[in-house]
Amino acid sequence: MLKFKKTLREVAKLIDGEIVGEPNTLITGVCGIKEAKDGDLTFVANSKYVPLIEHTHASAIITSREIESASKPIIKTENPSLAFAKMISLISPNHAMHHQGIHSTAVLGKNVKLGKNVAIGSCVVVEDGVSIGDDSVIYSGCYIGHHSSIGKNALIYPNVSIRERIVIKDKVIIHSGSVIGSDGFGFAIVHGMHEKIPQIGTVLIEDNVEIGANVTIDRARFDKTIIGKGTKIDNLVQIAHNVVIGENSIVIAQAGISGSTIVGNSVILAGQAGIVGHIKIGDGAVVAAQAGVTKSIPANVKVSGYPAKPHDIAKRVNACVQKLPSLYKTINDLKRRVAELEERAIDERETEDNRKRS
Numbered sequence: 001m002l003k004f005k006k007t008l009r010e011v012a013k014l015i016d017g018e019i020v021g022e023p024n025t026l027i028t029g030v031c032g033i034k035e036a037k038d039g040d041l042t043f044v045a046n047s048k049y050v051p052l053i054e055h056t057h058a059s060a061i062i063t064s065r066e067i068e069s070a071s072k073p074i075i076k077t078e079n080p081s082l083a084f085a086k087m088i089s090l091i092s093p094n095h096a097m098h099h100q101g102i103h104s105t106a107v108l109g110k111n112v113k114l115g116k117n118v119a120i121g122s123c124v125v126v127e128d129g130v131s132i133g134d135d136s137v138i139y140s141g142c143y144i145g146h147h148s149s150i151g152k153n154a155l156i157y158p159n160v161s162i163r164e165r166i167v168i169k170d171k172v173i174i175h176s177g178s179v180i181g182s183d184g185f186g187f188a189i190v191h192g193m194h195e196k197i198p199q200i201g202t203v204l205i206e207d208n209v210e211i212g213a214n215v216t217i218d219r220a221r222f223d224k225t226i227i228g229k230g231t232k233i234d235n236l237v238q239i240a241h242n243v244v245i246g247e248n249s250i251v252i253a254q255a256g257i258s259g260s261t262i263v264g265n266s267v268i269l270a271g272q273a274g275i276v277g278h279i280k281i282g283d284g285a286v287v288a289a290q291a292g293v294t295k296s297i298p299a300n301v302k303v304s305g306y307p308a309k310p311h312d313i314a315k316r317v318n319a320c321v322q323k324l325p326s327l328y329k330t331i332n333d334l335k336r337r338v339a340e341l342e343e344r345a346i347d348e349r350e351t352e353d354n355r356k357r358s
Contacts, residue, residue: 004027004028004029004030004091005026005027005028006026006027007023007024007025007026007027008021008022008023008024008025008026008027008060008073008075009023009024011027011041011060011075011087012075014086014087014090015062015075015077015083015086015087016077016083017062017075017076017077017083018065018075018076018077019073019074019075019076020068020069020070020073020074020075020076021060021069021070021072021073021074022073023073025059025060025073026039026059027039027040027041027059027060028040029041030042030084030087030088030091031058033049033052033053033056033058033061034052034056036056036057036058037057037058038057038058038059039059040057040058040059041058041059041060041061041062041084041087042056042058042060042061042062042084043061043062043063043080043081043083043084044061044062044063044064044067044080045064045079045080045081045084050067053067053070053071053072053074054070054071056072058072059072059073060072060073060074060075061073061074061075062074062075062077062080062083062084062087063075063076063077063080064076064077064078064079064080065077065078098119098137098155099119099121099137099139100117100119101119101120102114102118102119102120103120103121103122103123103124103140105122105123106120106121106122106123106124106125106126107124107125107126108120108126109126109127109128109129109130109146110128110129111128111129112126112128112129112130112131112132113130113131113132114131114132115131115132115133115134115135115136115152116134116135117134117135118132118133118134118135118136118137118138119136119137119138120132120138121138121139121140121141121142121158122140122141123140123141124138124139124140124141124142124143124144125142125143125144126138126144127143127144127145127146127147127148127164128146128147129146129147130144130145130146130147130148130149130150131149131150132144132149132150132154133149133150133151133152133153133154133170134152134153135152135153136150136151136152136153136154136155136156137154137155137156138150138156139156139157139158139160139176140158140159141158141159142156142158142159142160142161142162143160143161143162144162145162145163145164145165145166145181146164146165147164147165148162148163148164148165148166148167148168148181149166149167149168150162150168150172151168151169151170151171151172151207152170152171153170153171154168154170154171154172154173154174155172155173155174156174157173157174157175157176157213158176159176159177160174160175160176160177160178160179160180161178161179161180161182162174162180162181163179163180163181163182163203163219164181165181165202166180166181166202166203166205166219167202167203167204167205168180168205169204169205169206169207169209170207170208171207171208172205172207172208172209172210172211173209173210173211174210174211174215175210175211175212175213175215175235176213176214177213177214178211178212178213178214178215178216178217179215179216179217180203180205180211180217181202181203181217181218181219182216182217182218182219183196183199183218183219183241184199184201184218184219184220184221184225184240184241184242184259185218185240185241185259186199186221186241186259197221198221199218199219199220199221199241200221200222201219201220201221201222201223201224201225201241201242202219202220202223202224202225203217203218203219203220203224203225203226203227204224204225204226204227205217205227206226206227206228206229206231206247207229207230208229208230209227209228209229209230209231209232209233210232210233211227211233212233212234212235212236212237212253213235213236214235214236215233215235215236215237215238215239216237216238216239217239218239218240218241218243218259219241220241220242221241221242221259222242223242224242224244225239225240225241225242225243225244226243226244226245227239227245228244228245228246228247228248228249228265229247229248230247230248231245231246231247231248231249231250231251232249232250232251233250233251234250234251234252234253234255234271235253236253236254237251237252237253237254237255237256237257238255238256238257239251239257240256240257240258240259240260240261240277241259241260242259242260243257243258243259243260243261243262243263244261244262244263245257245263245267246262246263246264246265246266246267246283247265247266248265248266249263249264249265249266249267249268249269250267250268250269251263251269252268252269252270252271252273252289253271253272254271254272255269255270255271255272255273255274255275256273256274256275257269257275258275258276258277258278259277259278260277260278261275261276261277261278261279261280261281262279262280262281263275263280263281264280264281264282264283264284264285264299265283265284266283266284267281267282267283267284267285267286267287268285268286268287269281269287270286270287270288270289270290270291271289271290272289272290273287273288273289273290273291273292273293274290274291274292274293275287275293276293276294276295279293279294279295279296279297280296280297281293281296281297282296282297282298282299282300282301283299283300284299284300285297285298285299285300285301285302285303286301286302286303286311287302287303287304287308288302288303288304288305288308288311288314289304290306291303291304291305291306291308292305292306292307292308293307293308294307294308295307305317305318
């Protein structure tokens with residue numbers, strides 16, 4: 001829990017919110033709604049947590065403008081989550097203290113260009129011809145391949161591997177263990193053997209992209225694998241060669257995108273979604289968790305299931321699948337009854353035939 005001391009009126013001014021309740025309520029900390037105690041400020045961004053407003057021990061809650069009133073003072077905002085994040089940033093602007101300067105164990109190649117205030121940690125290897133922009137921070141154990149470029153205000157956490165000729169723009173964050181520019185998975189069968197196809201393209205990471213831990217983004221076979229501006233990628237995601245992801249999209253943990261697929265702007269790929277290659281996901285589309293996408297998806301469509309289909313259809317299909325045990329029992333009962341009726345009909349025919357003969 002982060003500590004500070006302000007009145008609710010002061011807090012509302014900082015986040016451009018509207019107070020409902022006592023404006024002089026003293027706020028001494030911020031915390032999650034379930035963990036909050038007296039004096040804490042908390043927030044509700046998801047409608048399913050609205051009932052917790054009446055049970056939290058927090059002294060005040062940041063809410064959306066749809067909440068009219070509550071048993072505790074509230075601050076109504078356009079975006080509660082963003083407002084709460086702003087408060088945390090104001091309270092603790094230097095929450096992560098990055099190192100400064102060039103560590104003595106860093107290895108810098110020839111013709112390396114470093115901007116102002118670049119920080120490079122211990123045991124970092126920077127190959128020939130690399131450029132790193134102003135105020136960027138490279139943590140310990142990273143590798144940056146020859147002729148790669150990193151823009152301004154980038155933050156590269158420990159043990160990230162950036163291969164040769166990779167372009168990373170401004171304000172990019174890459175978390176530990178990620179590999180940018182690994183070879184695309186390309187092989188040709190020759191005389192029964194898998195012969196490697198050279199992958200001579202590159203990767204372009206545009207401004208304000210954040211890449212989680214242990215993400216792999218393969219280099220293109222010829223041109224570029226591209227991650228568009230503002231896109232956020234969760235941990236453990238695989239992005240294959242020649243994939244293009246548009247701006248402001250979200251790719252959630254364990255999703256996999258096969259080669260040469262184009263993902264539009266503002267797309268959401270939920271956890272463990274699997275996307276085949278050479279298709280297009282339209283702008284604003286949503287692929288639900290564990291969906292298997294086997295063909296292109298139009299813009300602004302939500303799909304789920306395997307193979308992925310429009311979500312409303314997938315729900316009906318799933319509802320039918322859940323009924324299979326009872327349907328199986330019903331069919332067996334019907335088969336038994338039909339067999340009984342057929343046997344009775346045979347007996348009746350034989351009885352009638354015997355009657356006629358006698």
